Amino acid sequence: MEGNVRSEDSITEEVVEEVIRIDQHERDKKNVIVPLLLNKMVHSKDIGQNSLVSGPVLVNGRMIQSRSAAALAKLTNGIEKISMFETIGGPPKDDCSISGQDDGRNSWRAIERCVAASVKGFVIGAGLRGGLSLFGILTRLRRKSSVSKSPVKIGKTNNQALLAALRETLRYGLFLGTFAGGFCTVEETIAALGGSRRTARWRSLVAGAIVGPSLLLTGHKVRHTSMAIYILLRAAVLAARCGLKSERVGWLCKPLSWKHGDTFLMCLSSCQILTAWILKPSSLPKSYVSFLNKHGGKDASIIKGINQLAFNTKPFTALKGIEEHYRSSGLDIKLNPEMSIPCTMIHGTQGCTPHFFSFLVQAYLRSLPVYVPVYLVPALLVHRQGLFARPSPILWKSVLGIVRSSLFLSVYTSSAWAWTCFLFRSTGICKPPLIATATVRILCFCIFMFPVGLAVMIEKKSRRMELALYCFARAIESFAICVTEWGVLERYNLTPPKRIDVFLFSAATAIIMHCYAQERDVFRSKYLNVLDWVFGLPDGATKYTSHLNPPSASPDAEISLPKAKALLEVTSGSY
Known part of the structure; x- marks a missing residue:
């Protein structure tokens, strides 16, 4: 073994100096962006086994992260010259230029x-x-x-x-x-x-x-x-x-x-949303209640009847409306005012299991118009060029998404009614002698709505968290309204801010913008690209002067990443 073993940093510096000399002779000494610290710019640890660059890279005025060297080279339209930067935030203002006069x-x-x-x-x-x-x-x-x-x-x-x-x-x-x-x-x-x-x-x-x-x-x-x-x-x-x-x-x-955290969050959301839809619809936005009423597939009189039965509100004024609804559908039934199980109210003379499958088919047909524009419109807008070049894969992916999402919504609504029937049949929860307080009824209703959220597992993994967060936001708002109307805040002398939405929005934007500036890797690339386009690159991101320029290197040189990578591999293999 040789006595003098040079460190990886010294090897890197020599390689970078050589690349700079080559580029200086090939170019006509044009003024360009000054690269960052050399050991951060093309250090061997920044180029992984898969040729991935770990640091942020500026390509044609856009900040790119965690891309392969080949992909970055293609993004420059054939010009394989990429300036890399240490941080997104950039340097202090007095370090952003060579002369200090800009x-x-x-x-x-x-x-x-x-x-x-x-x-x-x-x-x-x-x-x-x-x-x-x-x-x-x-x-x-x-x-x-x-x-x-x-x-x-x-x-x-x-x-x-x-x-x-x-x-x-x-x-x-x-x-x-x-x-x-x-x-x-x-x-x-x-x-x-x-x-x-x-x-x-x-x-x-x-x-x-x-x-x-x-x-x-x-x-x-x-x-x-x-x-x-x-x-x-x-x-x-x-x-x-x-x-x-x-x-x-x-x-x-x-x-x-936890990999199933999105499913668990969806189940929690279902507990509150479905319970509030039946027992406290005023706690949900009107547009959301209309959506649930449409895809719930039941007449408003049936929802009102289940509400009265759950709270044991007598007389059951909704029974007449339910009978008229079924009569208009060609089914003449007479509901018992002393009923304790609402199965007849929900699906008439049909059994619980046959009703589940028949309702599933109807719900699927109602769900298709919802998801057709959700998938086709982005395909036309985002992949409009690919539709002419390779239409089959894009259209097939859109059709598969429509089928899967429609199946999710139909199974979700069908299982909600199935669990409602199972709840009443297994516990007799609406019998006043068995359950004395409305609080216990509501709690039991919430527990039995928990499994309905399992339907989200039909969706692909990337959509589950999106759906869970959207539904969880609705559930939190509904629960907060219920708690306020129950007088819990007054009991503890608590007064919420008049514009709680502004307070929550300010807290959220503070966290998001901090992560955008300091923890950019926690964003998905599509969101990060949108934020970069709207807010522009942060201060100093387009210029950065190295404090450790090698004595033989010109400050007007720009590193050519593929050349540096190749020289690094050759040099590291020779030592």
Whole structure:
């Protein structure tokens, strides 16, 4: 063995110096971006066994992470020159240039970033809300044209609806535009006053919290509690991913990485949502109740009858409406006012098991129109080029998604009624002598709705958590309303904030924007690309001067990653 064994760092530095010399001779000494620290730029540990680059990489003005060297080279349209950066946050302002005299350009860059973020945020907000409003107006026009006969009345109503839609579109555009532009403005201001590196760990957290109240621009009378809870849950997921990476609290977050956690969360959500739908529908948003009523497949009189039976509300005023409903369907039945099991109320003279399978078929047909646009519209918008080149795989994937998601929703609703029948038959829960208090009835109802959430396992893994978080947000809001109406807060002299949605939204955006700036690897690439496009690259991400430039290297050189990788492999094999 040779006596002088050189370290991997010294080998890397020599390789980088050689690459720089080669590039300097091949190019006409053009001024380009200065690369970062050499040992961070093309260190052998940054190039894994699968040729993956672990550090962030700037490719044609876009920050790319954890991509292969070959993929990064393709992204540059044949130019295999990639500048790599140590951190997303970038260096302090006085380290962003070689001469130290580009403060004016940094200020102009910050202004451009803030203005661009405001415009993009406004376009996204106005586009999303405007699209929904347009769909609502078209639906209203179709409904009115088939029902109403008065053209004057229709014109007046439609004009009011159009003005309301324009107002809502403008409000949501201002909301997202103010949020995006305000975040960039606060972040750039803090970086300018306190230094980019000194404030890098906390300025995004503060900026996200400060711009949270921009939610008020959607209207002072409008409450967005469901949306705020959902975004807070998304922030909690990001925080949990950060915790799993931590050596200190990783053990505490370990249970959150359970592979069936999404299914468990869906089951918990089903306990509250389905129970509230039957026993306390006022705790759910009206649009959500309408969705459940449609896909629940039962007449409103049946839902009311189960509610009265569960609470033992006599006389059962809903029985007459249920009988009329079945009579209109060609089934003449007479319900017993002293019934304790609502099976006859739910499915008439049909047995519980046959009703499950017949309802499953009907529910599947109701579910198909829901998921056809969910899968086909993104396929047309996102994969429109691939549809002309390779239409079969994309269409087959969309069809498979429609079939699977429709099966999930149909099994979910069918099993809800099946478990309801099983609940009453197995426990006789509606018999007053057996269950004396409404609290116990509600608790038992919740427990028996838990298995309904298992239907989410039909969905593919990537969609389960999305569905679980959406439903869990609805469940939390419903449970909070129930607790408030029960007087629990008054009992302990607790008063919630008047705008709890703004408070929750501010907390959520603070966490999300902090993770965006400091823990970017906890985001999925599709979300990260959207955030990068809206908010722009953080301060200093487009320029970074190395403090450890080798004496023989020119500061105007840019590292060619494939060449450096090849030389690293050859050099490491020779020692």
